Amino acid sequence: MSTILLVDDEPQILEILSSYLQKDGFHVVTASSGSEALELANSLDPACIILDLMLPDLNGEEVCSQIRKRSRVPILMLTAKSKESDRVHGLEIGADDYLVKPFSPRELVARVRAILRRAGDYQSLTDQVQIGDLLIFMSDKRVKKKDVLLELTPNEYRLLTTFVRYPGRTWSREDLVAEVLGYDFDGYDRTIDTHVKNLRQKIEDDPKCPVYIKTVYGFGYRFENPEAERGLR
The missing domain is CATH 3.40.50.2300 (Response regulator)
Known part of the structure; x- marks a missing residue:
């Protein structure tokens, strides 16, 4: 209970x-x-x-x-x-x-x-996921960057794991609200922008020049693996 x-x-x-x-x-x-x-x-x-x-x-x-x-x-x-x-x-x-x-x-x-x-929806990924200098522990919802533990809010963690599930996918703000927050903010897309901004502050070396969370202007966001771009797996 x-x-x-x-x-x-x-x-x-x-x-x-x-x-x-x-x-x-x-x-x-x-x-x-x-x-x-x-x-x-x-x-x-x-x-x-x-x-x-x-x-x-x-x-x-x-x-x-x-x-x-x-x-x-x-x-x-x-x-x-x-x-x-x-x-x-x-x-x-x-x-x-x-x-x-x-x-x-x-x-x-x-x-x-x-x-x-x-x-509880994010337990189906393998226990540890490495992307660039990020290491995500799915079983206990921890994220490390260069071996430093990040303090993510639940929404930031869900946003990150949603991106990780679908690398390279372009998300509209509405789709991210529905996937991450689970309900509709009518005319309230700024909500997801706030979460993206906060997450960038924690996972990016330079939030103004992000390598993970890319802005797709006029539409939404896309998550990229910088190592994949260099041909590394």
């Missing part, structure tokens, strides 16, 4: 969402403050964290940032903010999904299921 950490300062929301998640087979642990959420996230090792942005002590963005310093656990943010800039910021600091209030509890459960499914 997967453990879900549910963080919100409104008792009624905690009760309703806990009930729906438990009926769907999840074990739910709740927190009503940011400090309590950080403590539980560290001790429980949950499968997913549902995190409200408006908390009485630390806000949800700060909680998310602190969790991301030590964990790649999937995070679903809950917020009343609907502006694109707010959602982009949440994704930039490491959230995997963003649900704007008011929302249906059934939709939230579906989002959690989708997040967990995506988190």
Whole structure:
């Protein structure tokens, strides 16, 4: 039974969402403050964290940032903010999904299921994949560059492994959103650009002149193996 950490300062929301998640087979642990959420996230090792942005002590963005310093656990943010800039910021600091209030509890459960499914979808590749100076360990979702461990968010890891599965394929932004994030950001393609930018900062020697993730102007992105280009296998 997967453990879900549910963080919100409104008792009624905690009760309703806990009930729906438990009926769907999840074990739910709740927190009503940011400090309590950080403590539980560290001790429980949950499968997913549902995190409200408006908390009485630390806000949800700060909680998310602190969790991301030590964990790649999937995070679903809950917020009343609907502006694109707010959602982009949440994704930039490491959230995997963003649900704007008011929302249906059934939709939230579906989002959690989708997040967990995506988190487990990348085990079919061989355990270790070497591309250029990148070494990807599929079994425990680690990535090294020149023997240095990279700190990737779950979305960045899924984006990288999606590219690795299909080297040389040109992806539209819409296709990457559907493949990596698993749902449609209507008119919100900037989301995937943010993840690509962050991933380039971590895997490229010079993000402004990338050798792995190439921009296909007016369309999307393509992943290339620099060694393959030199005829090396």
